[in-house]
Amino acid sequence: MNLTEHYNQLYTTSSKSILTGKYSIDTEIKNESDSRFGITLLIRPSDEIKANIQVLLNELKQVEPEQYYYPDSDIHITVMSIISCSENFNLNHISPNDYIQLICKSLVDVDKVTIQFKGITASSSAIMIQGFPTDETLNNLRNKLREDFKNSQLQQSIDSRYRISTAHATVMRFQEKLLDPEKLIQTAEKYRDYDFGEFNVKSLELVYNDWYQRKSNTKVLGEFCLR
Template sequence: MNKLERKYNVMWETSQAHFAEQGVDIDPNIYSSCDNRKGITVIAKFSSDLGVEVCQSFEKLKRIEPKQYYYSENELHLTVLSLISCRESFDISQVNIDDYIATINKAIVDIKPFDINIKGITASSSCIMLQGFPVTDNLLNVRNNLRIHFEQSQLFNTIDERYKIDTAHVTIVRFQRKLKHNKEFLQLLEQFRKLDLGVLHVKELQLVYNDWYHKEDNTEILSTIKL
């Protein structure tokens, strides 16, 4: 068992204990018209085929708990690095986005396309996540290169301000209501722990202006950057 798998396992065990003792944590802002948090993120999008396959795999969950927030195939993404974490005080007009694009291009100039195996799920108290397992170190290298270049650029950023991302998880479900069928739902999640969902082929990155949830209607693609 590698370090990443151990981390996913700890996340799962911790969330299961939380679900058993306190239930799920509800996010009250998913459909709130008062939630104006926006940020800028470097992401890797799922292909349409992989996105459809993943979402179809979770239809059983949706039938048991239809009132939760399930990401659509067009919303599925891997967060490579959050450059500016979502906050109410931020608007894209406050920065020169061309400078950010130029810095990203410099950071990834030597990075080749890479694959991430999507296998099984883990969880937090408020969401269900797909487990991503990078085949090479290229995701790590992209993140480290971006950190270095943005630190040197002096462009405004909040990289690693909330936490230092070191996994390749992908959020698939967020809890917006208490579970009505808790036992059945959690039993089905257990069946998904080792589900092989396919491979995310990362051939390009997107720089996006997004809300907290990366909803399709609230996400603007600022640049698509080929690897």
């Protein structure tokens, strides 16, 4: 997949939807009884990257103060959604150590993962930072995880919602009607090619998480250091 083309197409389509009022509001964000949980392998960006992201978010908050903004603690890149969030899943259903052992096996040949965050894109309900892996390492790891889980007896739902191939980080979600869609897109345009920085991934986390990866609802099951 050409990530640049993918992000551009997504932004073009979504910005038109936002400007014409055809965007989506996530009504579950404020639902305190939301019980959708799953298992995710993820990457957390560096502190420097997160500080640069906050520059964008502070500007967006001036335009749309009532929307949902990810705090630093929750910003992430999904490597693989191993068990998609569902009301039917509970951590008691699995043995986390089995998953840790399999992921360790998948990581044996992984050396270094480097990701550049440059520009933003959008969906009909969110604003996202565009992530670009500098080589095929992340893609190769995902394929190895797919293969290893497919050949195991472990519960998983990899690629059941969609086949993950990007390295974006969602940073804002629409939880209320937009006050000024046109001004939101004008602000987004300023950051379409903004360089948020590049970082070497030092570790991956396996987490038990809710739909929004909120720290208060997240349990770290394992951490995997990269060389």
